[in-house]
Structure formats: C-alpha cells, structure tokens
Amino acid sequence: MLTLQVLRNDRDALEQALSKRGIDAAPMLNRILALDEERRHTQKEVDDLKAEQNAASREIGELFKSGKKEEAEARRTEMGALKEKIHVLDEHQKTLINQQEDALLELPNRPHDLVPAGQSDADNEVVAEEGTKPELGEHALPHWELADRYKLIDFEAGVKISGAGFPVYRGKGAKLQRALIQFFLDRADAAGYEEFIPPHLVNPDSGRGTGQLPDKEGQMYHCADDDLYLIPTAEVPLTNLYRGDLLKSEELPIQLCGYTPCFRREAGSYGKDVRGLNRLHQFDKVEIVRFEQPENSYAALEGMVEHVRGLLRDLELPVRTLRLCGGDLGFTSALTYDLEVWSAAQERWLEVSSVSNFETYQANRLQCRFRNAEGKPELVHTLNGSALALPRIVAALLENHQGPDGIRIPAALRTYTGFDTIA
RNA sequence: GGAGAGGUGGCCGAGUGGCUUAAGGCGCACGCUUGGAAAGCGUGUAUACUCCAAAAGGGUAUCCGGGGUUCGAAUCCCCGUCUCUCCGCCA
Numbered sequence: 001m002l003t004l005q006v007l008r009n010d011r012d013a014l015e016q017a018l019s020k021r022g023i024d025a026a027p028m029l030n031r032i033l034a035l036d037e038e039r040r041h042t043q044k045e046v047d048d049l050k051a052e053q054n055a056a057s058r059e060i061g062e063l064f065k066s067g068k069k070e071e072a073e074a075r076r077t078e079m080g081a082l083k084e085k086i087h088v089l090d091e092h093q094k095t096l097i098n099q100q101e102d103a104l105l106e107l108p109n110r111p112h113d114l115v116p117a118g119q120s121d122a123d124n125e126v127v128a129e130e131g132t133k134p135e136l137g138e139h140a141l142p143h144w145e146l147a148d149r150y151k152l153i154d155f156e157a158g159v160k161i162s163g164a165g166f167p168v169y170r171g172k173g174a175k176l177q178r179a180l181i182q183f184f185l186d187r188a189d190a191a192g193y194e195e196f197i198p199p200h201l202v203n204p205d206s207g208r209g210t211g212q213l214p215d216k217e218g219q220m221y222h223c224a225d226d227d228l229y230l231i232p233t234a235e236v237p238l239t240n241l242y243r244g245d246l247l248k249s250e251e252l253p254i255q256l257c258g259y260t261p262c263f264r265r266e267a268g269s270y271g272k273d274v275r276g277l278n279r280l281h282q283f284d285k286v287e288i289v290r291f292e293q294p295e296n297s298y299a300a301l302e303g304m305v306e307h308v309r310g311l312l313r314d315l316e317l318p319v320r321t322l323r324l325c326g327g328d329l330g331f332t333s334a335l336t337y338d339l340e341v342w343s344a345a346q347e348r349w350l351e352v353s354s355v356s357n358f359e360t361y362q363a364n365r366l367q368c369r370f371r372n373a374e375g376k377p378e379l380v381h382t383l384n385g386s387a388l389a390l391p392r393i394v395a396a397l398l399e400n401h402q403g404p405d406g407i408r409i410p411a412a413l414r415t416y417t418g419f420d421t422i423a
Numbered sequence: 424g425g426a427g428a429g430g431u432g433g434c435c436g437a438g439u440g441g442c443u444u445a446a447g448g449c450g451c452a453c454g455c456u457u458g459g460a461a462a463g464c465g466u467g468u469a470u471a472c473u474c475c476a477a478a479a480g481g482g483u484a485u486c487c488g489g490g491g492u493u494c495g496a497a498u499c500c501c502c503g504u505c506u507c508u509c510c511g512c513c514a
Contacts, residue, residue: 057441083493
C-alpha cells in the first residue's frame, strides 16, 4: 500500500509512473486526496470537541471534590449535546478512514523508473542471456514423458489422490526434489541468508501484510473453519516475521530464506501452460527475503538476481533475465526481474524465479520500520525472490540433460543426489 | 474440547472511577563529577494522526483488540483474541 504522504507530495509524478501499468490512476488519486482532506478537517473538528470535553470533565471533578454539588450537576447536564456531536463526527471520521484505506488498497505500487512501459509479457525487456541451448535432435522428449519413462513422477496417482496439478514424486524423482532443496538452501546459507521453517498456514493479517489479501484472495486455498490460508509462497510467512516491528538500523539488512511447499489455486489456467510440471497447485520452492535500508535496496536487488543466476549456471541451464514491463509487473512490486530457463524439448522459456523490490509498499502494510540516522521511524524496503522454484527447474533439467543413456545430473548437484545419471 | 487465572511503556512492575500529566525500578542517552572509569547526582527517554508557512509549541488517540456504561474509564460491563495453569484428547 502506498503511503498517503507520497500521494500528497508527489501526486503528478505518481500518476505518470502508474500510467506505465496501463492504468489511468487520476480518478482514484483525486478521490483519495479528497477523502484525505475531508478526514483531516473532520479530525480537527472532533479533536477540538474532545479537548473541550476533557477540560469540562476535569472541572466537574474539581467541583464535586470541593463540594459544589449543584454547580457540578448543572455542568453535567450540559455535556449531553457535546457528547452526541462527538459521537456523530467520530462515526463519520471512521467511515472516511475506511473508504480511504479501501481505495489505497486498490492502488498498485509505483513502478521504478527502469520499468519499461508495456501491456504484456511480450513487452518485457531482456537484459541478459547466457548459456547455450542444447541440440537434442529427433528423439528428444518433453519432461512429462521423461518423468514417466524413468518413473520419476506419477501424475495420474496425483490426480487420484488430490486432483490435477498435484504430482506424486517417486524414486529418483523424489530424491531429485530433496537434493535441489538442499542445494538451494546451502547456497542461500552461504550467501548469508538465515534459514527458517515457517508455518504453511497463515492468518488473514499475514495475507494482508504482504499484499495477497485482498488482491489475490482467489488464488489462495482457504480453510474456512479456522480462517487460515495455505501459503502461496514462503514470502508470506517470512516477510510477516517482522510485521509491526520497529527495527534498529544496525539490524539491517535482514536476510532470510526458507523452503516451503507452495499452494496455488491457479483458477482459470488451461492448455499447454499446465502440461506436466509447467503449472501446479502444489510445488516446492526456496525463497530468499531481505529487509533493507532504502538507499541499499536496489543494490540488494541486483545481488539477489546474481545469486539466482549463479544457481542456474551451476545447474548448467541456459538462462535469460527479464525486466518486467509495467503491464506485467506484479501489483505490489516496484521493479521485478524474472529469470527464465530454456526448456529444450518444449522449446520455450520457463519462468523459474521472480525477484522483486517492493520498496515501502509491503512495509507500509506490515508497519515494519527502522530508526533512521535522525532517530525517526522510517519504513524499510522489502525484497524477495525465488531461489528457486523447483518444478520448472526439474522440467528443464530432464529435458536439457537427456541423452541416449539417460539423464545426466549436473556436477554441482551430484553430491546431493548421490547419483550422476537417471537411467 | 472443559475449567480457572492473566495481558499496563524497550523490560520489570504499582495502579478497584477524577489526587495518573501511568508511581517506582531496570535499561538507554546526555550532562555534572573524575587523572580515567565505576558509583553518585541531575536531565531526558513511546507511537500514530493532526493544527501551525516552518521551527518552537499545541490538540487528539493509544494500558491486548472491538463495543458499551459514565460529565469523566488502565480501572466497571459485554464480545473477541492471545498467554499461562489444571483436566480431557493425542503423533
């Protein structure tokens, strides 16, 4: 959620920046600012009346104490009208605050200057590409056929147990999952990210803290009896660890990582996008999260992207880095880099990581602040990135490293898998 | 799931309707003192919103959250929530 301060001080620049998302924010901005003005006016009024009430109550107390009963009673009966006025204005102010809050929640984050204008993923900017696409020849198989041939994943068993999008990993397929998780966690640890194992179900406050609620309510599984949400990413519990906190500046940066399964309803998805491992309701991911001083957050973002690229390099997968355009940028993000790996049999790029700087957008919802050099509380910047999401990595590993004698495990992963080929 | 006890500032803790502008202590910061330190003494020590061109300085709110009673609530009442203790169930 954007701060009111930004709206008040920087309205025109904000409108300009938001236009990169392809939205006309002017009506919303005007509405919020009008509500703000009315709210402040109402507050002044109600605060003055309350001051009057407080003073009068003190006087009445004094009168009772000094035995001037009649005078006190007289003052007391006068207070009724004042009370009623305060009550009415209080209610009005509450309504205004709620309307303002609701409107602010509908406003997405302000895109960074680097964000290119654009409508869809076709307008994303490729900022780097590395690695060579393998030549597989005639007999190359897509990962879902490889998974079946080598008995790595049983999609049909998953359908029986749960439904489409819930794969069952078995044998070397299961071991490969565990190896990748361990590999990613070790590398995050080496890069200074402290490991956490958070809850996989979170309350609505946490959903709101990172912005999943109310924006993406329909994408999360919800346990209605207990009002808990299955996490769509470890970002939610990890970032909420610091909800409501006032940090000391020397505590920053805070670097966290965690492995969790992720649950997504993916309502409305269909076709080749959901074939095999391309899109699932449950998948595994290691997430990295940072809390930063504002002046460091963009350097931190670059560092996170480099960290993820390093993982993909060691998995010997061709990778390209995209800077998302305004139309494709997530609601809460100011700048996002997507990392994609080449899926050699499907002959398409698959998104495996999304690394974002949210600036103060999440921190404002979370009320996560630090004491700046002047000793004043100031909102931190939050960042996170997948490092990494497993399913599409597995898809690319199987497809790109397939050969006549089976699937080759990249050297960096062999100590984790305990085997060097799947045959 | 049942019964009971609780939730007060960064921390501990007093506080049963106005004498609370939340006592007292600890911690922290600054000053005095000192050759230097400690001790001692003194001063200060929240957050949000808001008024004022700004600074200085005001106002309002906040004692887990929400609602209520009252001229006036940390204090009384109701609802919620969390923690602890006991019982039950249980990997």
